[in-house]
Amino acid sequence: MDNYVVRKAGQQDIHPLSLLMQAYIVDFYKCPRPAEESLFGLIQMLYREEEGIQFVAEQNGELVGFATLYFTYSTIKAHKIAIMNDLYVVEGKRGEGVGAGLFQACNSYRMSHDYASMVWDTASSNKRAQAFYKKMGGMPEDWITYSLEDE
Template identity: 45%
Template sequence: MTTFTIRQVVLEDLEQLKGLMLRYIVDFYKGKTPEGTKLEDHIKHLLSSKEAGTQFVAETEDGVLAGFATLYFSFSTTRVQKIAILNDLFVDGAYRGCGLGEKLFQHVLNYTKNEGYAYMSWQTAVDNTSAQALYKKMGGKNINSEWIHYEIEHN
């Protein structure tokens, strides 16, 4: 059985994390490959700007990055407190089914609690039933918000 260490990203993770994130963006979500150094620049931005967010990786005992989670930080006026948004939670296909998603989720949840965030929120696709099962198991609630989600995409 593989043992995993979950920790915050460091600069030395850059190349492996880029590969993992590309599998997430392109293979899993069928998105476009980020142009030029955009992905690398984004990872470096999160490493240098603790106010923007942070990333965590799950690393095997052999030093392979098997998964990652990204938190972005904001503020709630109504709570007058900082909040965390779990934007990404991804486990490489080779490591799925061993509870690693739960471990990553629990780690970021504990991080947000220990760091004094009012709450951690996240979204998942309607058809991503495996993620929904994980989030329900971990205690997440679909809030069926009275709020309507809008976005404008800039191409």
């Protein structure tokens, strides 16, 4: 892919990033649309790098992907870790290196900020993502993810 740049999300990205995140949430994962103020609040929090960070991929002035890292700790590692909660590239740009650029930005951030590891989940049905993560050097873990959610 030519002419794209991966960078930390900035204030100028709030509106276009919120649209990209809505496409990821609603169109890709078929989840309910979050309240606009909640989404903007999340983006603002990530911009401040308090509990996480977002990277965006931009081509010709348009955002074509994003990745989100959240910061937490691992008792097992007795160290801080980064959780890559999201990596999304718009349909027409997949397979062109954008995802790899976003992944590498997350991993570089993790290494340069002394996080012991970067972990992530993907849907068991998302075979394309699983192949991508294996290509990036990721290895499936022996853990099973559970959740409790409000209805």
